[in-house]
Amino acid sequence: MQISITLNGRKITEDVTPKLLLIDWLRAHGCYSVKRGCETSNCGLCTVFMEDKPVLSCSVLAVRADGKRIETLEGLKEEAEEFGAFIAGQGAEQCGFCNPGMIMNAIALFRENPEPTEEEIKEYLAGNLCRCSGYEGQLRGIQEFLSYKKGGGAQ
Secondary structure, three states: OEEEEEEOOEEEEEEOOOOOEHHHHHHHOOOOOOOOOOOOOOOOOOEEEEOOEEEEHHHOEHHHHOOOEEEOHHHHHHHHHHHHHHHHHOOOOOOOOOHHHHHHHHHHHHHHOOOOOHHHHHHHHOOOOOOOOOOHHHHHHHHHHHHHHHOOOOO
């Protein structure tokens, strides 16, 4: 089956099998920030944006992305690097395995709700598996980043 996907601003058209998962298609195209963690849609490691909305690429067939715009961390490098420094500054990067999914969901949060409450931040973090840090560092990093964006803090 032929599909056409705009991946990080580049249109790609090719034949795929109907059962190919989007995560596998993305990794085959060099998007290694998209990681396989649980394969049950519970860890958030495979989060990407499809038409500006976060989706779990391990739960989406590549054919469902036909005609759509997909963005991965590789395509959001500047935005991701700016925020990622705040996560690192809080020591919440430890092994780094969860960072891409965590950053993708944080970017979704910032875009959808530029002034979230602590509870709203925790809701966005809830779908992301992190075995190292216990989420407090990520929470502090997000809060510090939001304060910085408002002009109320320095990095």
